[in-house]
Amino acid sequence: MSKQRYPEEFKSEAVKQITEYGRTVADVSEHYGVSQHSIYQWLKVQRTFVGERQSQLSQSAELRYLKKELKRVTEERDILRKAAAYFAKQFR
Known part of the structure; x- marks a missing residue:
């Protein structure tokens, strides 16, 4: 029994x-002349591909969200550093 390859x-x-x-599946199998087993495979x-x-x-x-969040937090940190330096300079 040879395996037939389909595009x-x-x-x-x-x-x-x-x-x-x-x-x-039975209708498609009959219409295309392919075994039901092949169609189920x-x-x-296809379901595995869709799930992946x-x-x-x-x-x-999630990666896009985390990059956006990292950018926001980095900007906040930089602002706080500048504010701390400004107030330390004024306090002296």
Whole structure:
């Protein structure tokens, strides 16, 4: 039994039929002439990819937030240093 390779566009279109258009795996399998097992595997890979992508997006959003917060805190620190130097100079 030889494994047939399908292009990524073909796989994504078959998965799209299920996820976006609400067709059943059996319908898509029959329409495209692919085993249901293959389509279930493609769905699994796509869901894993989407999960990883969401994780990366949340990490990048957190990184952006932390960089923004670091910039704000650094500016506050610099202002406080200047104020402390100014008041120390006046106090003398």
